[in-house]
Amino acid sequence: xxxxxxxxxxxxxxxxTKSKLFCGCVNRFNPKNPNVQTxxxxxxxxxxxxxxxxxxxLLSVKTGLALNCDIxxxxxxxxxxxxxxxxxxxxxxSQYDLPFSHDGFLEAEVEGQGVKRVGIxxxxxxxxxxxxxxxxxxxxxxxxxxxxxxGTPLLEIVSEPDxxxxxxxxxxxxxxxxLLNYLGVSxxxxxxxxxxxxxxxxxHIHGDDGSNIATPxxxxxxxxxxxxxxxxxxxxxxxxxxxxxETGRKLGDPGxxxxxxxxxxxxxxxxGQRSKEEASDYRYLPDPDLVPITxxxxxxxxxxxxxxxxxxxRRRRFSTAFELSAYDVSVIVNxxxxxxxxxxxxxxxxxxxxxxxxxCTQDVLRELNERNAPIGEFPVSAVALGTLLAKVVANEITTxxxxxxxxxxxxxxxxxxxxxxxxxxxxxxxxxxxxxxxxGELEGVxxxxxxxxxxxxxxxxxxxxxxxxxxxxxxxxxxxxADAKVVRQMLIEKIGE
Amino acid sequence: MSIVGSTTEELxxxxxxxxxxxxxLTSAYLDQIAARDPEVxxxxxxxxxxxxxxxxxxxxxxxxxxxxxxxxxxxxxVKDNMCTKGQPTTCASRxxxxxxxxxxxxxxxxxxxxxxxxxxxxxxxEFAMGSSTENSAFQVTRNPHNAEFAPGGSSGGSAAAVGxxxxxxxxxxxxxxxxxxxxxxxxxxxxxxxxxxxxxYGLVAFASSLDxxxxxxxxxxxxxxxxxxxxxxxxxxxxxVDLPVPEYTQSLNEPLSGLTIGIAAExxxxxxxxxxxxxxxxxxxxxxxxxxxxxxxxLPHSRYAVATYYVVAPCEASSNLARYDGVHYGFRxxxxxxxxDMYATTRGEGFGDEVKRRIMVGTYALSxxxxxxxxxxxxxxxxxxxxxxxxxxxxxxxIASPVSPTPAFKIGALVDDPLAMYLQDLYTLSANLAxxxxxxxPAGTSSGGLPIGLQLLAPAFEEERLLRAAxxxxxxxx
Numbered sequence: 001x002x003x004x005x006x007x008x009x010x011x012x013x014x015x016x017t018k019s020k021l022f023c024g025c026v027n028r029f030n031p032k033n034p035n036v037q038t039x040x041x042x043x044x045x046x047x048x049x050x051x052x053x054x055x056x057x058l059l060s061v062k063t064g065l066a067l068n069c070d071i072x073x074x075x076x077x078x079x080x081x082x083x084x085x086x087x088x089x090x091x092x093x094s095q096y097d098l099p100f101s102h103d104g105f106l107e108a109e110v111e112g113q114g115v116k117r118v119g120i121x122x123x124x125x126x127x128x129x130x131x132x133x134x135x136x137x138x139x140x141x142x143x144x145x146x147x148x149x150x151g152t153p154l155l156e157i158v159s160e161p162d163x164x165x166x167x168x169x170x171x172x173x174x175x176x177x178x179l180l181n182y183l184g185v186s187x188x189x190x191x192x193x194x195x196x197x198x199x200x201x202x203x204h205i206h207g208d209d210g211s212n213i214a215t216p217x218x219x220x221x222x223x224x225x226x227x228x229x230x231x232x233x234x235x236x237x238x239x240x241x242x243x244x245x246e247t248g249r250k251l252g253d254p255g256x257x258x259x260x261x262x263x264x265x266x267x268x269x270x271x272g273q274r275s276k277e278e279a280s281d282y283r284y285l286p287d288p289d290l291v292p293i294t295x296x297x298x299x300x301x302x303x304x305x306x307x308x309x310x311x312x313x314r315r316r317r318f319s320t321a322f323e324l325s326a327y328d329v330s331v332i333v334n335x336x337x338x339x340x341x342x343x344x345x346x347x348x349x350x351x352x353x354x355x356x357x358x359x360c361t362q363d364v365l366r367e368l369n370e371r372n373a374p375i376g377e378f379p380v381s382a383v384a385l386g387t388l389l390a391k392v393v394a395n396e397i398t399t400x401x402x403x404x405x406x407x408x409x410x411x412x413x414x415x416x417x418x419x420x421x422x423x424x425x426x427x428x429x430x431x432x433x434x435x436x437x438x439x440g441e442l443e444g445v446x447x448x449x450x451x452x453x454x455x456x457x458x459x460x461x462x463x464x465x466x467x468x469x470x471x472x473x474x475x476x477x478x479x480x481x482a483d484a485k486v487v488r489q490m491l492i493e494k495i496g497e
Numbered sequence: 498m499s500i501v502g503s504t505t506e507e508l509x510x511x512x513x514x515x516x517x518x519x520x521x522l523t524s525a526y527l528d529q530i531a532a533r534d535p536e537v538x539x540x541x542x543x544x545x546x547x548x549x550x551x552x553x554x555x556x557x558x559x560x561x562x563x564x565x566x567x568x569x570x571x572x573x574x575v576k577d578n579m580c581t582k583g584q585p586t587t588c589a590s591r592x593x594x595x596x597x598x599x600x601x602x603x604x605x606x607x608x609x610x611x612x613x614x615x616x617x618x619x620x621x622x623e624f625a626m627g628s629s630t631e632n633s634a635f636q637v638t639r640n641p642h643n644a645e646f647a648p649g650g651s652s653g654g655s656a657a658a659v660g661x662x663x664x665x666x667x668x669x670x671x672x673x674x675x676x677x678x679x680x681x682x683x684x685x686x687x688x689x690x691x692x693x694x695x696x697x698y699g700l701v702a703f704a705s706s707l708d709x710x711x712x713x714x715x716x717x718x719x720x721x722x723x724x725x726x727x728x729x730x731x732x733x734x735x736x737x738v739d740l741p742v743p744e745y746t747q748s749l750n751e752p753l754s755g756l757t758i759g760i761a762a763e764x765x766x767x768x769x770x771x772x773x774x775x776x777x778x779x780x781x782x783x784x785x786x787x788x789x790x791x792x793x794x795x796l797p798h799s800r801y802a803v804a805t806y807y808v809v810a811p812c813e814a815s816s817n818l819a820r821y822d823g824v825h826y827g828f829r830x831x832x833x834x835x836x837x838d839m840y841a842t843t844r845g846e847g848f849g850d851e852v853k854r855r856i857m858v859g860t861y862a863l864s865x866x867x868x869x870x871x872x873x874x875x876x877x878x879x880x881x882x883x884x885x886x887x888x889x890x891x892x893x894x895x896i897a898s899p900v901s902p903t904p905a906f907k908i909g910a911l912v913d914d915p916l917a918m919y920l921q922d923l924y925t926l927s928a929n930l931a932x933x934x935x936x937x938x939p940a941g942t943s944s945g946g947l948p949i950g951l952q953l954l955a956p957a958f959e960e961e962r963l964l965r966a967a968x969x970x971x972x973x974x975x
Contacts, residue, residue, distance in 0.1 A: 045580075045826070047579070047698065051734075081816060085824045145825075283864060285812060
């Protein structure tokens with residue numbers, strides 16, 4: 001007997017729009033000042049009416065297209081009705097039977113496994129709820145509601161149950177997050193709740209007799225980290241296997257319903273919440289306050305034309321255009337669109353993709369990690385770094401010298417890009433880092449050094465090849481930008497004269 | 498010439514000529530309210546000082562020679578389900594007894610811009626659900642022509658206020674006949690515009706796809722003037738249509754030559770009071786004498802209108818009224834066990850019987866397993882009803898019918914018979930289902946001395962035609 005884990009993911013992504021989905025309130029994470037980003041519409045006051053934010057809808061359609069979905073030419077809004085204090089209208093405006101997009105897929109690279117294609121059942125747009133806060137201190141039962149988040153545009157992306165392991169789920173989420181980053185749709189900040197995930201998990205148990213039995217489906221709710229998703233999947237797989245071995249209960253048995261479980265990140269276990277039998281009936285109703293949205297084929301094509309380059313395409317292009325290894329390409333592209341743009345500018349400026357890749361994946365990334373800052377806040381602009389590296393490529397300075405300049409640029413912090421370029425020349429000049437291949441200038445120094453070290457010269461002549469090392473060092477201390485190879489060659493020639 | 502009882506055009510003339518000031522005019526109406534409203538109970542609230550202050554400002558504006566709005570100095574009463582910033586908007590419900598909106602409804606903004614005097618807030622059936630204004634949580638409004646009789650509803654307060662001479666103009670809302678039926682009962686003109694003609698922003702929703710705000714006035718010209726002020730596009734209501742608003746009062750007195758009036762056999766079937774029928778037939782004779790042609794039409798699906806309406810409206814109402822849960826604003830029960838109990842107790846105590854009845858019907862009809870059989874089926878029939886009208890209007894310009902099957906009924910006569918109460922809207926609610934405009938104009942008086950109206954219906958956005966046809970009849974009967 002062996003088994004397969006079957007996983008489908010429902011991902012909720014907050015969209016990076018200026019205003020909320022159905023009103024003009026600012027869309028911003030702001031937990032410190034509750035209930036300041038509200039108006040009659042998102043408070044659900046009597047008489048208020050929603051008006052759709054076209055920007056949010058456009059971003060959603062872009063995402064649908066990027067997920068290879070069919071975009072519906074007719075889509076509408078429905079009210080999903082339930083009572084909860086963070087939902088002031090007692091219904092959430094969502095999309096029920098006619099989502100704006102459906103039937104797509106996303107391809108993700110799974111480590112050691114190759115590319116995995118994951119089906120997308122649908123992606124639809126809805127409004128986020130507010131947030132309840134329960135103050136449990138001092139035994140008080142004080143509950144408060146913050147409606148700043150209420151009405152934030154939320155994209156729900158539902159995958160097919162195509163995932164077969166925690167690693168595949170992680171790869172899917174990583175690629176989805178990256179795609180949303182490239183599209184500029186969401187920052188996917190899980191701490192701030194801008195990306196939330198529910199996982200549907202069950203097992204297909206294959207008996208030695210060729211039988212194939214599915215265990216009841218469990219929905220694990222509110223996973224707030226990718227690590228949590230992986231852990232919850234593995235935990236559920238083990239738990240469901242044990243229960244199946246104990247009880248033999250399977251999907252479709254009378255009385256077996258879909259179960260909803262929560263994830264306890266502290267104890268790394270799932271815990272029972274409710275079964276679908278007790279679940280509420282949402283009494284979906286087409287929202288009569290909003291008009292359906294129609295899109296023509298031409299309009300959909302126009303949106304398609306406006307799409308950016310997706311991560312997968314960028315990986316392909318980088319590896320051919322810059323002759324980079326698959327590893328380097330992944331490191332660069334997976335950092336996000338801004339970082340990939342940064343790399344591309346550096347590579348363009350210096351004309352050497354490999355050089356640019358080495359610097360970006362090592363020097364730049366290390367600095368970013370130390371600063372815990374995004375590339376957008378990096379003090380050395382891509383043009384400045386590219387200009388610097390161009391000097392290395394042109395053999396004007398050594399790599400070592402370039403690191404020295406880079407370090408100094410970092411300390412200067414943010415300066416105007418144009419200033420940075422003159423600054424680079426200034427540093428090279430001040431520190432005398434320019435490679436001195438002009439033998440005329442070197443000649444005098446080489447002769448002086450030899451004159452003061454006749455013994456070493458004699459040793460070299462008598463066959464001690466290693467004796468020349470200290471002489472090279474001495475010359476290079478005198479002439480900072482000297483190229484070691486040139487110096488060595490000159491010394492050998494002079495000794496031989 | 499006395500103020501109370503004058504038409505809006507006469508009043509505007511007197512104000513413009515300086516024969517009467519806005520303060521004098523407003524005082525006269527406030528005096529009439531003080532005299533009559535203790536009996537009629539049309540107003541839930543009015544504030545003499547506040548109204549006079551508004552009037553003073555308009556007089557001052559006129560004195561300074563400033564350009565005045567289209568209602569310059571005319572009092573307008575507003576049904577208490579349209580939000581007014583800083584003033585209670587109760588919907589005649591305990592649930593919103595203490596609710597003070599932080600914003601103005603679109604129509605209230607328009608009234609202020611037009612220099613109207615907002616004279617007071619009128620009574621209604623709770624959340625506009627009813628046909629007699631008896632479902633108010635606060636008071637029962639009486640018919641100004643006979644206090645033993647109901648004024649109709651749900652805009653009974655607005656209709657009784659105009660009918661009782663307590664204001665020249667009022668706003669009502671009409672979801673299934675809630676402007677036209679009380680207008681008929683109180684002897685005034687009441688109009689439901691096309692769905693989408695007037696912004697619903699700030700109108701507390703009952704059934705969003707049917708609700709529409711409209712004018713009540715002593716005559717057709719007054720209604721036309723008030724409609725012009727409130728109609729037009731508002732980006733805050735997605736269902737509000739961006740079409741130009743004609744100058745209704747300018748064309749009003751031009752008779753429609755070659756007018757063809759449709760009458761549907763379905764509107765004269767059993768259940769229609771004989772007096773009502775004879776008054777409608779006499780009205781048709783007047784039209785014929787004015788050169789109009791009367792043509793028989795058929796509205797075959799109108800027999801399903803009441804059933805369709807009482808699925809669609811409660812479904813939307815159950816959803817729209819779910820927000821009154823005691824969490825964020827409005828009434829909250831004093832004692833409860835837990836969160837679920839707080840919801841249940843708050844809603845149990847805060848809503849009246851009729852509202853609860855409709856919420857339960859709507860909740861049931863939208864429940865899993867029933868949705869297709871009720872809501873979806875009702876939407877299909879609704880489309881058939883609309884198509885009936887499309888076909889009819891291919892042959893006729895307007896459709897004439899009774900407004901309601903009977904003249905005003907006695908207070909209390911139907912309160913224990915919800916179905917009989919629902920049938921009051923038999924002839925009016927098709928217009929809401931089809932989204933077309935309808936008007937009720939006074940057409941006669943019953944043997945008991947109660948007014949009876951004539952209903953005219955026109956195709957969507959043909960308010961101008963509708964008003965001209967109504968004015969033609971009004972003038973012809975003078």
